[in-house]
Amino acid sequence: MSMTEKSDTTTRDSAMNVSKGRTFQKEVMGISLLHILLAGMSLMFMLPFLWMLLTSLKTLAEVGLPEWMPASFQWGNYLEVFNVIPFAKFYWNSILIASWVTFLQVFTSSLAAFSFSRLNWPGRDKVFLMYLATMMLPGLVMMIPNYQIMISLGWVDSFIGLIVPASFSAFGTFMMRQFMMTIPTSLDEAAEIDGANKWQLYWDVILPLAKPGLLTLTIFTFMGNYQSFFWPLVMLKSIDKYTLPVGLLFFDSTRGQTTHLLMAGVTMSVLPMVIVFIIMQKQMVKGIQMGAVKG
């Protein structure tokens, strides 16, 4: 009796072990396959960039060849770009304009968001709805009138004409308001009891707490303006004022055959974005998942 019982349990145990081993094997197999699949997909996404990188290191003679690899890496191409077109100027212009726009937009948005989320004034929510509604307006509708306004202000072909119109954003206001709504109102009351005025409440209490939101908005606004194309394209006339996207288009249309140099330029304009994304990805992913990005 006891013998059979024992053998029974052992067979059951070994059966369980076998099935455990099988599920374990299955799990490892499944995960390995998943990793290989994901790595393969990543390769598909990265191949164009790989070609870009390798082509940027070719000589002009190698550009037309089907081989991806250059015979030897021509790192000098990257310096050559700066001689062929005023690339450093384009870089600087882009960064200057994007920085100004970002600073002004974050500032005005956070002020407006403070007003929409912390201050009670009659008609506040109606005005906010109006702001929301304008987010749905296609920017194209306003382009021609805005350009006429720029002409009458004499701002065409100037940085101020690129910076000022881009500095007021319904979207930034919306995003900051959503963020500020999550800060508890008891803080306001405490600050009021301490005798803080509205500015102090904004500057000393709300802004420091809204830092993650501010950071997210800063990254998105900066990256968006670093890549902005339409408005600089219509506004800028003189080459030394071009931003990177407009400059690259100019590079492509004037010296498009020098693919290796063009690719070096493209690499250099993509690289800052890649670096920013890798460093800031946690905030950015969170921001996007909060619904913080325009469709």
Next chain:
Amino acid sequence: MLSKKTSNTIAGIAFLSPNILGFLAFTTIPLIFSMILAFSNWDLTLHNMFHDDTIQFVGLKNFIQLFRERDFWKFLGNTLFLMMGAPFAIAGSLIAAILLNKDLKGKKSGIFRIILPGAILFVSCVMLTLVGMGAAALTIVIVGAVGMTLISGILFGQTVYRTLFYLPNFTSGVAVYILWKKLYSPQTGPVNAILEKPVAAVGNIVNATPSWVISAGEWLFLIIGLFILMKVLKSLFNHWKDGDLGTCGLGLSLVFAMMPFFFAILWAPSAAAKFAVPAIATAILVFHLARSLRTRDFPCTTWHGVGTGFMISMISLVPMFMLIGFAAAIANLPVLSADGLQPPEWLSNYDWAKPAIMIMGLWGAIGSNNMLLYLAGLSNVPPELEEAADIDGASPFQKFWNVTWPQLAPITFFIVVMSVIGGLQGGFEMARTMTQGGPWGSTTTLSYFIYNEGFATGRLGYSSAISWVLFIMVFSITMINWKFGSKYVND
């Protein structure tokens, strides 16, 4: 001393003032200005320093001219055609999100971390031997890149793959469009260099196949497409009968579901298919309509469940368009490969420029914000639901369809609406950098049309009129979103 309410109002307006002044100057005033422009004949070739004709109000003339102009309809068609890439991109985002959301480390991570790199190393070695180790430096670079990705993927999990998937989207802009223009170059680009041999091989195979096999293949795809249509219509009518879907919702969904088969009139390869396919599709529709009309059990309000119906038909659009496309491709193959099949000239070919842009868009749009939204959505699916489905013995597909997908429906609705809004306004940057709207206007979208009229031709009034037509389209989509989206999202 001011009352608290007054001081609050003053402070509120003071804080708002920088933003609202800019808002008035660069949004409200231009908006009004633009509306006035749309009814004027302001044209820079007529009204400049040499001609001092006064600008006149011409009423609806711009709009009438617009609707009569064949180009407008063509460009609208281009815009809609390019938007057809969106369902593929959304499906891709969803698949990517599902894969990324899987458990990448395993439950027994200790042992797992030793075994997996070994397995992957083995795979890499096999790949290396297969391609002939050391034969090409490029192979080593690629295998090295894949190996690096794998190892960092094992160590850091989801983040690594997510970053690599997301980069094409994040960097997309003029720089990347110029890159793709070079990739597509028929003479020097790598796309055609890679495609050349396989495409030539396909051409040889096609030349060797008898024509009845070709037309059988064509009809096979069309029949599968019709079969899917049948299933979709059945499901729509069942929803309608059960009271999950109102009559208007049903009508709207039917329009979408039937769309591919009426496109078949334009696209369908053979003359027989041109007439037979829409006819069969209509017959299926009539059959379901006739069968359902008398037996409706639970009527609901006419607009109920529009979101659900919309989603069902939108999802079905993807495979149906694909199948019709395959059928057309197969039917056209013999003609194309008569004297050696060659890869297309992509951006410089009238028919291929749009698909080329769509492929590029797909590359950039799979790992997009949509993927991140789906990832967030997937992590919000309650695990109890999945466990319950496991206990009930649901297959992975059943589990996805009945448990995960309904949970993702609000996100999908949001994504679809945003994609439609974005798609209607999109295409300018690609057209400007890659094709100049060509060849022969085949990649000119509405936004490029507006730009061209406003900033190249100088017909400011006309350009404004087009932008208002675009606005009305975007606005109606937004209205649909407001009317049904919130209801749907709050479910």
